[in-house]
């Protein structure tokens with residue numbers, strides 16, 4: 001554990017009890033509400049009625065039961081110099097097996113915090129997080145090490161951080177397999193060659209990082225991260241140090257690996273062009289998933305294919321909806337809105353009545 005992670009783990013402890021209490025209180029309130037509200041709005045009639053509803057509740061599949069990554073009301077509180085920062089404030093996120101998706105968001109929105117938790121480098125203060133069946137809040141030190149070696153692969157922004165400068169590209173890729181005690185030397189070399197070949201680096205296998213371009217180094221880093229066949233590949237701004245043409249090549253490499261190997265990939269990026277390259281982009285705002293863009297190919301009557309993108313706002317499990325900031329600003333929404341349920345949509349209007357009292361706050 002490096003100094004940063006040790007600090008993170010320490011910071012997690014004093015807040016953990018408080019955050020867990022808050023989560024428990026929220027759950028208790030939810031349970032009480034569920035018990036109070038009968039389906040027809042009447043009070044529960046009998047114990048048998050309550051029991052049958054509790055049994056139905058228990059029989060419901062758990063949130064995210066079929067997702068490879070499931071973050072449920074994830075909270076991460078940091079304390080620095082007596083000041084508390086809530087980096088994640090009840091973040092929900094589900095990622096299906098085999099997905100290639102991007103996470104975007106303004107600086108400080110919580111992207112790296114989320115990625116560090118998914119990578120097993122940091123521990124959430126409260127909530128739940130599962131990746132490929134591993135409970136990220138319950139792992140001990142040994143399980144955490146195994147998780148980082150076998151379940152996830154990581155590509156960092158700094159090209160130099162991903163590779164050892166004195167090893168060739170092929171040796172860098174073989175190293176994680178060696179550390180895991182996987183296969184004989186020849187088999188490791190063969191797999192390293194295959195991965196490098198798949199990513200268009202067949203000719204570069206015997207070169208050291210200093211003899212490769214930044215883009216080639218990042219592609220070797222992808223091969224290193226894939227060496228042990230992880231269930232999930234995580235990348236934090238993998239194109240941050242590269243020009244846009246090279247960034248496109250890196251994304252092509254992620255796509256190839258995703259298609260050929262079926263590895264699930266979560267990529268944090270600032271680069272909107274890069275984010276447009278994937279089918280699903282999730283935006284984080286203030287430590288929560290705020291909106292999502294889904295892209296799909298449509299074929300028109302003449303057989304012409306086009307990519308159609310649609311933006312969705314997220315509704316969390318308690319029914320909370322974050323309005324996009326530009327909508328809030330455009331209509332001058334301050335403290336409350338009026339809602340109207342229509343047959344197939346909900347109307348949202350700015351409060352034009354009594355804004356004076358709330359404005360005066």
Ligand SMILES: Nc1ncnc2c1ncn2[C@@H]1O[C@H](COP(=O)(O)OP(=O)(O)OP(=O)(O)O)[C@@H](O)[C@H]1O
Pocket residue numbers: 007008078079080085086087105106107108109110111112113114
């Ligand atoms: N170890 C830490 N100690 C204290 N505060 C932290 C720590 N790590 C992150 N934070 C704070 O948590 C919030 C979220 O930070 P995070 O690094 O996750 O954001 P980000 O979206 O990745 O930003 P960027 O795009 O600038 O990297 C920020 O306010 C940050 O200052």
